[in-house]
Amino acid sequence: MIMSEDRPHPPVKVTLEDLLRLKRCERPAPEFWTDFERGFRQKQLAALVVRKSWMHNVAAAYRRFGRVGVPVGAVAILGIAVLSIRYESVPSRTISPMVVPRETLARIRPTTVRPVRAVESVGSAAVEMPVRRKVVSAAAPAAASKATPVVAVVSAGLPAQAVDPAAWLGEILSDHASAAELTPSARSIAVNYAAAAVNEPELVESVTRPLGFESRALPAVRAQHAAEVLPTAVAVTESRRNRLLASLDTGGREQSEVVSPEPARRSVLRNLSQENWDRSMGRLEAEGDRLSIRF
Amino acid sequence: MGLTKAISKTLVASPERQEEADADWKVVKQVQAGDVAAFDRLILKYRERVFSVIYNLCSNREDAADLTQAAFIKAFQSINRFHGQASFFTWLYRIGVNATLTHLRKNRLRTFFSFERITEEDKSSEVLDALTDRTGADRETYVRELQEKLNEAMQKLSIKHRMVVTLFEIDGLSHAEIAQILGCSVGTVRSRLHYAKQMLQAELQAYLR
DSSP states (O other): OOOTTTSOOOOOOOOHHHHHHHGGGBOOOHHHHHHHHHHHHHHHHHHHHSOOOHHHHHHHHHHHTHHHHHHHHHHHHHHHHHHHHHHHHSOOSSSOOSOOOHHHHHTOOBOOOOOOOOOOTTSOTTOOOSSEEEEEOBOOOTTOSSOOOEEEEEOTTSOGGGOOHHHHHHHHSOSSSOGGGOOHHHHHHHHHHHHHHHHOHHHHHHHHGGGTGGGGOOOHHHHHHHHHHOTTOOOHHHHHHHHHHHHHHHHHHHOSSSOOOHHHHHHHHHHTSHHHHHHHHTTEEEETTEEEEOO | OOHHHHHHHHTSOHHHHHHHHHHHHHHHHHHHHTOTTHHHHHHHHHHHHHHHHHHHHHOBHHHHHHHHHHHHHHHHHTGGGOOSSSOHHHHHHHHHHHHHHHHHHHTTTOOOOBOOOBOOOHHHHHHHHHHOOOOHHHHHHHHHHHHHHHHHHHHHSOHHHHHHHIIIIISOOOHHHHHHHHTSOHHHHHHHHHHHHHHHHHHTGGGOO
């Protein structure tokens, strides 16, 4: 009979799980828990005494109301965004449109013709229209609080009496606002615009197209009327060019000793060419009652 | 209650677990009612398990002690926010695991080992006997080497893999309970466990028979 202790023991298989379960045997001694208890009580009392910062309270409040906090915050942000967009989209009421009601303008009649004042209404000295401007004081309607001068465009060659600026301005501008809202510069621009539209329609179109100015632009009928009113109006480019060339010619004949600047004449002619003129006019920009020039 | 008994309790059928959860819930309600001393019963019941989990995650007994105390303090301060949506020990484990994760991420570059001694029990003695036929001081030296090797292999795992191995293999929790503690799916727990075991197998090949 074979004794059990003589029988060889089969080899024990050691797996990864057996090795990992050895870690369960890693335990502290019993006295460890005495120290653990003491330390725990001290920390527990310290936690009761320590004041929490305001951020901790905010975080705790957010955790408490977290369920409704996120949707409420999202709604608040959306509301602010919508309000700000609506506020931005409200058009500014300070910009007055450049319009004159027909009835109001019909009451404005020129009484006297005064000497030309300094040309400031256009906004830039670089833009010179070959017309003489005369500031005409208008008999403002009784309802107006201040007398607003009406700018009249008088073309060289046309008698002033042949032009009724009030009627003409009323034809040019649409009837939405009262004349008192228009500034002198706005009036002069409107009048000059009408003249340019007659004489240089392509130029006017190139200047005003990007701004959508044509949406409140003059209808064709008004341009024709302006053309009828100024039948002998000389083209801006041609009249200016002719004047400059004439001055160059006289200057060359009188000063014979001075070398006639033929190249200079050519350069002047070149600068006065249609393309250069168009290019310079292309730097103009009309906006509201202002005319700006890009350099 | 010994650690082994506590772990074995987790492996039994769910009715016992449900009874344990109900008993814990009654104690929690007492604490919420104002009986602060009742919280000590929960501390005595779960401190060894919580310490074991945290120790196996960080392999440092001093850090594990501090983190265990912090976990219980946090649980005590938050006891009014516990409404029984999960079992108390799952909720407590989650607090302890999160505190340990925060600590490990803060001290990622600084790892100091500080081991507990291995208390041999029946099953562990069989394993150690199979690994070595040495006795006395030689055996003790061999066991210490094995312990270091085990902890090094565990520390080479990433935090999330180490956590799954600790909760499943060492603490004996189920996949569903681990998923609830970690806030992930059961499939994620399984895949992490599989990957972690492969890594450990390669590290501890010399000790496997």
